[in-house]
Amino acid sequence: MNNGKVSRRRFLRTVGTAAAMAALGGPAIEALAAPYERKLVRFPEKGELILLTSRPPQLETPLPLFKDLVTPNENVFVRWHLSDIPTSVDLAAWRLQVGGNTEKELQLSMDDLKKFEKVTFTAVIQCAGNGRSFFAPRVPGGQWKNGAMANVTWSGARLRDVLNAAGVKAGSVDVSFNGLDKGPLPTVPDLIKSLVMDKALEEDIIIAYEMNGKSLTLLNGFPARLIVPGWYATYWVKSLSDISVNTKAFEGFWMNPAYRIPDTECGCIPPGSKPGRTVPINRMSTRSLIIAPGEGEKLARNKPANIMGVAFSGGYGIKDVVVSTDGGRTWARADLGKDLGKYSWIQFTLPWKPAKAGKYTLMAKATNGIGDSQPFEGLWNPAGYLWNKVEPLSVTVN
Amino acid sequence: MKKTFIVSIVVVLAGIVLTGFTGVSRAEEQGTVHSIQLPIMPFDLADGPGRNKAAGYCAVCHGVEYIPMQPKLSKAQWNATVTKMIKAFGAPIPQEDADTIVSYLATAYGTGQ
Numbered sequence: 001m002n003n004g005k006v007s008r009r010r011f012l013r014t015v016g017t018a019a020a021m022a023a024l025g026g027p028a029i030e031a032l033a034a035p036y037e038r039k040l041v042r043f044p045e046k047g048e049l050i051l052l053t054s055r056p057p058q059l060e061t062p063l064p065l066f067k068d069l070v071t072p073n074e075n076v077f078v079r080w081h082l083s084d085i086p087t088s089v090d091l092a093a094w095r096l097q098v099g100g101n102t103e104k105e106l107q108l109s110m111d112d113l114k115k116f117e118k119v120t121f122t123a124v125i126q127c128a129g130n131g132r133s134f135f136a137p138r139v140p141g142g143q144w145k146n147g148a149m150a151n152v153t154w155s156g157a158r159l160r161d162v163l164n165a166a167g168v169k170a171g172s173v174d175v176s177f178n179g180l181d182k183g184p185l186p187t188v189p190d191l192i193k194s195l196v197m198d199k200a201l202e203e204d205i206i207i208a209y210e211m212n213g214k215s216l217t218l219l220n221g222f223p224a225r226l227i228v229p230g231w232y233a234t235y236w237v238k239s240l241s242d243i244s245v246n247t248k249a250f251e252g253f254w255m256n257p258a259y260r261i262p263d264t265e266c267g268c269i270p271p272g273s274k275p276g277r278t279v280p281i282n283r284m285s286t287r288s289l290i291i292a293p294g295e296g297e298k299l300a301r302n303k304p305a306n307i308m309g310v311a312f313s314g315g316y317g318i319k320d321v322v323v324s325t326d327g328g329r330t331w332a333r334a335d336l337g338k339d340l341g342k343y344s345w346i347q348f349t350l351p352w353k354p355a356k357a358g359k360y361t362l363m364a365k366a367t368n369g370i371g372d373s374q375p376f377e378g379l380w381n382p383a384g385y386l387w388n389k390v391e392p393l394s395v396t397v398n
Numbered sequence: 399m400k401k402t403f404i405v406s407i408v409v410v411l412a413g414i415v416l417t418g419f420t421g422v423s424r425a426e427e428q429g430t431v432h433s434i435q436l437p438i439m440p441f442d443l444a445d446g447p448g449r450n451k452a453a454g455y456c457a458v459c460h461g462v463e464y465i466p467m468q469p470k471l472s473k474a475q476w477n478a479t480v481t482k483m484i485k486a487f488g489a490p491i492p493q494e495d496a497d498t499i500v501s502y503l504a505t506a507y508g509t510g511q
Contacts, residue, residue: 035441035442035466036441036442036463036466036467041437041439042423042437043423043434043436043437044423044424044425044434044435044436045425045434046423051439051463052463052467053460053461053463053464053467054436054437054438054439054441054461054463055436055439055460055461056460056461057436083459083460083461087433087434087435087436088431088432088433088434089431089432089433090430090431090432091430091431091432092429092430092431093430133469138469138470138471139469140468140469140471140475140479142467143467143468143469183459183487184458184459184460185458185459185487185488185489185490186488187487187488187489188459188487188488189486189487215432217425218425218432218433218434219434222432223432253486
């Protein structure tokens with residue numbers, strides 16, 4: 001009881017001090033706060049995800065949650081760039097403006113958008129910087145491990161159908177996309193992304209208003225977001241508000257200098273060096289990840305311990321996944337699970353029953369439909385993009 | 399009047415302290431309006447000269463947790479980061495304060511070189 005009294009008094013004193021400091025300026029509030037760590041938090045419409053940053057929100061999915069073939073909405077990672085994000089959207093007022101070099105300007109309500117043919121497919125959404133924290137030498141930016149990805153069934157209208165309804169005029173070179181998020185100061189460049197005309201007119205690019213059969217969560221881009229399957233999520237503009245067809249190539253901060261990769265075959269350069277020519281990041285590299293067993297897990301000898309994981313590519317499907325239980329000396333072909341199409345990830349399984357006690361290094365390596373695979377050494381670029389190294393995972397068998 | 403002001407600050411702060419980490423995290427749908435309320439999550443920065451300037455200026459645009467999230471960066475890398483905030487994002491930081499912030503970051507969150 002006495003303890004409780006003391007701590008309450010101390011609490012009140014601390015708060016009182018903080019109040020006095022807060023009256024003098026914001027930063028003092030931080031004096032009461034916790035140090036940085038990757039801890040689990042709950043944001044609206046989300047399950048327990050790993051906190052990277054809170055303003056704007058950046059939340060990473062814990063690896064064990066990737067045991068699902070399709071990632072439930074509440075487990076899908078969150079990544080915003082600018083701190084003034086939409087926290088309230090009135091569908092009665094929301095309109096998607098489509099214009100620029102078009103025959104007419106469209107102002108589509110959600111009902112209008114839903115009148116276009118509805119297209120549904122499953123596609124991996126992955127942050128360009130997924131895995132950035134593994135780069136050596138380390139690079140600044142969002143320090144993601146491998147959880148900035150998800151496999152979601154998206155539904156929406158084809159971008160091409162919407163553009164055709166507006167009537168793209170001759171001389172158009174690209175299409176730019178803006179969302180409801182804004183910078184906290186007018187000087188902060190708005191997050192606007194663009195796709196060259198041929199890309200924008202591809203059949204599989206959609207304006208999605210559903211994820212896994214439900215409305216989008218606000219943190220994942222309610223009421224509608226662009227889906228560019230096979231490409232990194234930087235193009236998947238959230239809370240879409242404006243689509244503009246341009247006669248001059250769009251050149252905003254978020255297309256250049258941001259989100260560029262070295263113009264080399266691998267998108268990589270020698271670690272620590274500076275790139276020459278760069279190009280906008282685009283198609284995802286082939287990846288695979290072992291989800292179970294987990295890093296450091298202890299397994300029992302002569303008991304089945306199936307190795308399970310997910311593999312995906314930038315829209316070319318997965319041809320095969322091989323798995324090693326001896327640090328890469330020998331490999332066995334894993335069984336592939338249900339095929340949800342070339343943009344989805346596929347689950348792989350290798351039945352395994354370790355007969356001897358000891359430490360084991362597990363690895364998985366995927367090859368996509370056109371023969372591209374994964375490197376054993378991390379490929380490096382200064383922004384920390386395209387991470388797809390074969391990841392070794394240690395388990396102990398007792 | 400003054401007392402009421404202080405009391406309400408204490409109440410608000412207590413709310414932040416008590417709920418900040420679990421987060422006041424709500425979503426609601428009213429008619430055609432879909433809304434969420436984001437939790438407030440304060441973070442601590444390491445002590446050192448320039449700490450309050452770093453916290454104050456950086457927090458204008460983003461949570462200060464962006465700082466301790468980074469790997470240990472060299473002074474040149476921290477300088478490039480602060481310069482990017484000023485040049486690319488228009489952070490209104492006078493040069494003198496920018497120098498103080500870079501020194502703080504390089505010492506508290508850097509390789510020290």
